[in-house]
Amino acid sequence: MNIPFFGDLPSDVLVAWIFSVILGIIVSIFIIKKKKLPVIWEYIRTTNHRKIGTMYILFGVLFFIRAGIDALFIRTQLALPNNEFWVFQYEKYNEVFTTHGTMMIFFAAMPLLLGLMNVVIPLQIGARDLAFPFLNAVGFWLFLAGAIFFNLAFFFNTTPDVGWTGYAPLSTSEYTPGPSTDYYVFGVQISGLGTIFTALNLIVTIVRHRAPGMKLTRMPLFSWAALITSFLILIAFTVLAIGLYLLMFDRLFGTGFFSGDEGSPVFWQHLFWIFGHPEVYILALPAFGMFSDIIPTFAKKRIFGYPAMVISLALIGFLGFTVWSHHMFTVGLGPMANTFFAITTMLIAVPTGIKVFNWLFTIRGGVLRMTVPMLFSLGFIPSFVMGGVTGVMLSVSAADFQFHDSHFVVAHFHYVILASTILGIFAGLYYWYPKITGYMLDEKLGKWHFWLFLIGYHLTFFPMHISGLQGMPRRVYTYGADEGLTTLNFLSTIGAFLMGVSMLFVVWNLYKTHTKKEKVGNDPWNGRTLEWTVASPSPEHTFDPMPVVKEMDPFWYAKQENRELETTTKTRAAPIAINTIIPILMAFSLFVVAVGLTFTWYWLAIAGGVLLFSLFIIRSLTDERKDHYGKGVETNE
Amino acid sequence: MNDYEIALFKDKQMGFFIYLGVEAIMFATLFATYFIFTPAVKGPHPSDIFEWKSLLLSSFFLLSSSGTLILAEKGFTQGDKRKFLIGLGLTFIFALVFLGLEFSEFYRYVQEGYGISANTFLSAFYVLVGLHAAHVLFGACWMIVLFILYRKKTSTALYTEKLKIFSYYWHFVDVIWIFIIVLVYVPYLM
Amino acid sequence: MKKLSILPIFLFLAGCNITVLDPKSSTGKEQSFLIWFSFGLMTIVVITVFILFAWFVFKYRYTKEKDDVIPKDVKGNLKLELTWTILPVLLLAVLAVPTIAITYDQSPVSDAKEELDGVPIDVKAEQFKWTFTHENGKEVTDELVIPETDAVIFHLKSADIIHSFWVPALAGKVDVFPDKELTYEIKNPEAGTYKGKCAEYCGLQHADMTFDVKVVSAEDYKKYIEEEE
Ligand code: HEA
């Protein structure tokens, strides 16, 4: 269909426009009718960790649904051989899996995890907020700016189609001219920057803002996981940032790092996977942390082998940086490199196994309450092991010549990612929902969600192991009727729709919970850690007076012994909360830079840069510390 | 500084050190890129274009600016206003001179046909050294802000904090320059 | 467990003769051996975990009688901890041996033109077709004919971006690069007709970048390369 200004718009884009406009109108009417504008204005300027965490989660869920609907398009197109569903063949298929992968990883899984950390970590360690509330807001808005930038591509029908891995030379301007790939480059770059800041923030918070007496050896495991994950983020996302920086030069300024007769396509792969492999543990470790807190709560029993749990987290993190080339067994690095990376990859199974068995032995001897968060945690264990062992099979390098880039790999990574990250996020959301909103999600609907999702998940991804071995490459939009793939793919598609249906129960649950408006108390789950000592939802000013921590799971043992937690009025200097519009403007100015570079309107890029710089200056002249410093101290004159 | 300020400053200091760690990883990746692509299989060789003279000159200014910054910091803690202003002023001027020299070096290269797309060696050279130059430029602008803040009579504690953070940054940028001298230029000047 | 019991059904649905597990060359056979072998070891792991899991979850689930029970706090157990560190290491060591042996033998390498003995075939990949050049210079597009022989040596190079050469029924894949030539060896292919695919995403028609593979007897191959198009 031809539309002025936009040119030829394919029908899917048109539908998306119409849908978004209608949705936008409905949401606006709702906001105005319910007089929610002040709330939005408040959230835009907030630096409070719970509010920022809530926004992370809100947008994470939104993008999860968007990317999930993409997955349903993929599955519908693949349901039958030689299928022609709507527009999803050729480049549309390529666009849809690129969007699906990129959005799921960067704009759904990451913000959901960061959001949960934002909400929970300060409460768990007895801190009043993250160490740098302002920077926290900057991190969030950068994520959102990057995500919106990436999403815009679709509405202008210039969606990137290079895969979430963006392999060069395909991703250089010679083979994907026009702006499409730039949306990928800048979208990921901007949000990645935000992620780095948030990781930095979390590290300082965890290292320096723990409540008195909360030694590292008494810290809840989710906080431990957040700490180690943050270190992984610092290294991995920085390498990715440089990879994207070089790719930007290749695309816009005529360098040839990754293509031509001097450049090296494999170099991009190295940079990408030095990021990409640690990234999968960045996704998994926080989930491990959540399970390690949830399982003891509902088994009424402390975690088994706490030191081993911490050490294995650290080991996984460390080994995660030594295995990246297992994604590149077929690129001809030679037998030495292939065997080296095969062995290091296998080694990661050991610390992961330690965790699995420690979870199992936490369960052993406990009293298991089958609440929804617990169900998700229990569902995780066998599912994740199934995904983990196919990972070990992939690490057998010569066998990987067969597995690589086939649906076997697709099966592996969905198994591990959905089992750890996604089930973890669901578990965490149900578990901490009272701390975020003050309401408890409905348990019965939650169980529907759990069972449908779990069954759908196995039904979708189990057959993919076999279709991969049957010779189905990934990233192909169709297959022949004679290839023995029909039944397998059809089952996968049914499973995907089951997962979709299960998500509708989440929507229903949210609706129900928020119309019922039944407030819960501080401690609805009979919890063990400090977050359950503060009000639900967590107030802006917490831990005054500060709790004194004498052991692990202090709240639990205090309850057991029928005593109050000891407190002290000697609080440590808390970060200063403010309301400020600068973070969102900073993110916006980077957004402008990205638009300018993408369309080579350099004046606009420069304008964005100038705006950003002015904001830096305003920021340093209106530092919130100004009002708190130098009380009774002389100025420099 | 009182206890409260010290605690907040320690947060900031740690955060900034971590940030510098991030920068270090960035530069390390770019150094690796440079090693991989230099010398390139064809096109200009580094020894064709690097010169001792311009390297020594620009290094002289940038490296001494670390010294002048230390002078400024001393001046500030001693309450010696003149020493402080001269120190910071010199640092600022040296930074500008360095930028001028570097810009003219790049300009000369481009004039001679050694632009960013001439070959992979030059690409790797510009993305690395250029990013460093951008850091110097950023630092120069930062110093302007520091001057303004000084004029605005910021509280001593807050100003001390800001000055310290800046000096970490500036010394870091200098250290990166030393790495650039040793790893980028010197091997091809021998 | 429920999940495991559906496995045979899937195997049945897939017709039991899964392409990659029923390979037609000795290179592929080594690979499928590795797949089966690692699958076997991993089954041990999965079953162990499943049994412990089912047992513990069933035995320690909440029941009315346990309402007031506060379980004993157990901090850990070094012996158990060591057990589940050492046993996996041993298991992986068992897996590592054939992995290393076969990987050493099979890994694609660059610049090995002289060293390898066998029928050489030049493979050129480009968006979106394959060109195979035989020893005597005969060039064919999207159809690969090779003889039943000890070894076929593929020299792979791309004309534009990265592709990947894959004949699932014969052996694993090798990426095809624009900037370097890789050499890959397939040993003892068996006669038959197979499907070849591009396994590295390469743009618009990646899915269509397939080719036909025929393995014929040595004499037929001789005839084939002599005959004009
Ligand atoms: C959350 C994400 C996540 C996690 C946790 C993992 C975990 C692992 N992954 Fe996975 N992986 C991905 C996400 C993840 N992966 C993604 C996204 C890709 C594809 C990217 C792309 O190409 O697009 C990928 C691809 C991928 C490949 C490349 C395949 C290819 O492209 O050819 C390989 C190869 O070695 C691999 C291996 C492993 C291994 C060995 C583990 C191990 O960490 C697993 C360890 C766990 C267990 C083994 C189970 C529990 C252990 C025990 C019960 C103890 C006893 C066990 C033994 C003795 C074996 N993964």
Ligand code: HEA
């Ligand atoms: C966090 C990571 C993540 C997650 C959670 C998922 C989730 C899913 N993925 Fe994803 N996937 C990737 C990461 C992820 N994926 C990556 C990295 C790739 C590789 C991309 C590439 O090759 O570059 C990939 C590729 C990929 C492929 C392979 C494409 C190909 O190679 O040809 C397939 C195919 O089936 C697939 C399917 C699915 C399905 C069915 C889900 C399901 O679990 C999704 C479930 C969710 C929903 C179904 C949403 C439903 C919501 C609703 C219905 C809401 C109702 C509506 C309103 C309220 C308005 N994925």
Ligand code: CUA
């Ligand atoms: Cu060629 Cu895919």
Ligand SMILES: [Cu+2]
């Ligand atoms: Cu990996």
